[in-house]
Amino acid sequence: MIPVAVVDDDAMLVDGLRTWLADAADLRLVAAAPTVADLLYTDDARRVSAGVVLLDLMLRDNSDPAINVRRLVEARWRVLVVSVWSQPGEVAATFAAGARGYLTKDRGLPALGEAIRHVAAGETVYSPELAYALLRDPRPAGPHLSPQERAVLLAYASGMTLASTARHLGIRLDTANTYLKRVKAKYQQIGRPAHTKLDLANRVREDGLARDRVREDSLARRTGS
Amino acid sequence: MAPTTALAGSAQHRANLAILVLLGLQRLSYLAPPLVNHGASYRFAALNLMLLGTVVAWNVVMFWQARLRGWFSPWMAWLDLGLACVLVVVVGANTPPGAAHEDLNWSSRTSQAAAAMAGAVLVPAPLAAVAVAGLLATHAAVTVVRADPAEPLVAELVTCLNGILWFAIIIGFLVRYLRRQGARLDETAAQRLSAETRRAAEHAHHSVRTEHHRLLHNTALATLTGIATGGLDHHSEKVRQRCARDAERIRRVLAEQPENSTNTLTDRLAAVVAEAEDQGLRVRYVFDPLPEDVPADAVAAIGDATHEAFNNVARHSGVAEARLTVAWEDHRLTVRVVDGGRGFDADPRHYGFGLARSIVGALRDVGGAARVTSEPGDGTVVELRWPA
Numbered sequence: 001m002i003p004v005a006v007v008d009d010d011a012m013l014v015d016g017l018r019t020w021l022a023d024a025a026d027l028r029l030v031a032a033a034p035t036v037a038d039l040l041y042t043d044d045a046r047r048v049s050a051g052v053v054l055l056d057l058m059l060r061d062n063s064d065p066a067i068n069v070r071r072l073v074e075a076r077w078r079v080l081v082v083s084v085w086s087q088p089g090e091v092a093a094t095f096a097a098g099a100r101g102y103l104t105k106d107r108g109l110p111a112l113g114e115a116i117r118h119v120a121a122g123e124t125v126y127s128p129e130l131a132y133a134l135l136r137d138p139r140p141a142g143p144h145l146s147p148q149e150r151a152v153l154l155a156y157a158s159g160m161t162l163a164s165t166a167r168h169l170g171i172r173l174d175t176a177n178t179y180l181k182r183v184k185a186k187y188q189q190i191g192r193p194a195h196t197k198l199d200l201a202n203r204v205r206e207d208g209l210a211r212d213r214v215r216e217d218s219l220a221r222r223t224g225s
Numbered sequence: 226m227a228p229t230t231a232l233a234g235s236a237q238h239r240a241n242l243a244i245l246v247l248l249g250l251q252r253l254s255y256l257a258p259p260l261v262n263h264g265a266s267y268r269f270a271a272l273n274l275m276l277l278g279t280v281v282a283w284n285v286v287m288f289w290q291a292r293l294r295g296w297f298s299p300w301m302a303w304l305d306l307g308l309a310c311v312l313v314v315v316v317g318a319n320t321p322p323g324a325a326h327e328d329l330n331w332s333s334r335t336s337q338a339a340a341a342m343a344g345a346v347l348v349p350a351p352l353a354a355v356a357v358a359g360l361l362a363t364h365a366a367v368t369v370v371r372a373d374p375a376e377p378l379v380a381e382l383v384t385c386l387n388g389i390l391w392f393a394i395i396i397g398f399l400v401r402y403l404r405r406q407g408a409r410l411d412e413t414a415a416q417r418l419s420a421e422t423r424r425a426a427e428h429a430h431h432s433v434r435t436e437h438h439r440l441l442h443n444t445a446l447a448t449l450t451g452i453a454t455g456g457l458d459h460h461s462e463k464v465r466q467r468c469a470r471d472a473e474r475i476r477r478v479l480a481e482q483p484e485n486s487t488n489t490l491t492d493r494l495a496a497v498v499a500e501a502e503d504q505g506l507r508v509r510y511v512f513d514p515l516p517e518d519v520p521a522d523a524v525a526a527i528g529d530a531t532h533e534a535f536n537n538v539a540r541h542s543g544v545a546e547a548r549l550t551v552a553w554e555d556h557r558l559t560v561r562v563v564d565g566g567r568g569f570d571a572d573p574r575h576y577g578f579g580l581a582r583s584i585v586g587a588l589r590d591v592g593g594a595a596r597v598t599s600e601p602g603d604g605t606v607v608e609l610r611w612p613a
Contacts, residue, residue: 010447012464016456058442084446085438105450128548132511135552150554157511158561159548160606168598168606 001028002120003051005077007068009034009060013105017054020109027116035061036068040075049076052119054112055099057083057090065090066191069097080119082112091133092142095184096191101125102133124184131156134183143186152179236410240403241296244345248396249288251341255334256281265329267319276316280335283308302339302346306356309339310363317367333385336360340389344397357393361386445471490519493528494551494560501535501547508535510549515558523611526587527560530595533583534562534607542566542605558593560609571599584609 004027008014014032021029030048033039039053040046053072057065065081072079081094081102091102100119103112107127115125131153134145145153148171155165155176166176259277267273287305291297309332316332340357347353364385372378448464448471451457457464491512498508519527531549538547544566552559580597584607588595593611 010451012467013447013451013456016451016454020456058439060443083442084450085442087438105447106453108454109456128509128511128550132550136513154550154552154554154559157552158550158606159509159563159565160561161565161603163603164563164598164600164606167600167603168608 003028003030003048005030005045005053006032007036007039008056024113036071051077052116053077053079055079055081057081057086066093066097069094069099073098078119088133088136089139092137096187102130103127104129126156128157128159143190149179149183152176236407237404240407244400252284252338255338259331272319297346302343305339305342306360309336313363313367337388337392340393341396344393345400444474490515490524493524497528497532504539506539507546508549512551513553515553523591526591530584530587530609538564558611562607565604568599568601568603568605571597
């Protein structure tokens, strides 16, 4: 059973989701709240571990989406951002803050369920909308992406699968996958706040790991090309 | 023939004011000595005093009026010239003959002042020249009549007329120069103001758009999405009320926002999407902002190729959904039509007529390129690039 929570101030949409989740055998709606603060104060939500939260990008309390994501991640939720409409910069900011994916609400409930399962399994859901948002992130603080990384993102933004991306770009499947992982690493790099000395030490250690990862990646690219 | 339409506070207005002060000071310097010496050995001292009084009164009235209007009216300059001519005759006659008394004849000074005024006020320049010539002729005539046989006539004429002529020329030039500079300054200031206004308007436009996006997101888009995905039952009274409320909000937004300028390629592709949707395809699309200056033949070819790509999805893919992505990066357009359907063997030798002619050939004809990748069971990608 995957515990699912919803942060959305549209009560009717929450009702619709609740009805649909009731029929999904492996998903259980444990809490719903109009704001992140409300969710984090409910007892049901506090008891949950390894749950997935569906976070509406634009809440009516005008809270900052990236801060919302960070608060939920700190409370050990895996965050899937959902919205009917968004600006690329907002979506990119939530990704940098640790969100596991972004979906538009028009994707339909079966697709949403599929995404929840992937996120619960620790994966990142690269929807076309997320790829497009990362590609068109206008914020000056955004990371620098290489031409290959941008090409893979554009393919994803066009709705191509990993296989068709690799085929279209003439690269190996795992190379395409590596580019995606590198995009994620670059975003999370800029999204990590360094508050304390301990954080800083973690950051340095992670940077060392990141360098190892890049070495693996370049190896993968050589074998892939 | 009105010389200026002065704008309060503008640089042109300030140029006019400077010349007005200059002309006033000139007159003050010319009238001060005769006012002090008004009782000196004139033939009729009372007549001299009366003439001085008239000149002072006229100047007070003229400068007061000019100050009120921002500049002199042509009639003031003409009247001033006429008065100067009368003074040349009358003051000349009232001054005792002989070089010893020549300094008492103040009419040559008022003539210089009137010439300066004519040069400054009367436009066009030839009209001012005619007016000043009239004054010069009067002076010459009076000088000839009153000439002292002992003095050389030509030298006296040159001395007298020279001053009048040059005052008209110098002040006339100065006025026109200052006005031109003023106009240039005004133009620069106006350009800066309009640039600032435009920036402010753009900022306001962005704020308004952000606000509208938020409004639409929170209302109609959320409602419609809910109904479309089955989350909301549109038969229920509650949902219908919500739809009515949202529609009202959209009407309000539309009422206050002017239409944005349109772009031909964006328009063409939007029309292609509409046609595909009429065929029963569900099209999801993202558009980058596109340049306005894509040539018409390229717009037509890209539009037709995109249309054909949607046709292929509808006929062959076996799915009813496709994605259109229109990206503009590094001065190159990339259009992709992607479906998740049954795909095919994308060997170019097996391309059908539509693919070969309407897509690959059409793009090549306008300097672009098209590429199709597919594999049985894994969807199809039609990619158009322009320029190739």
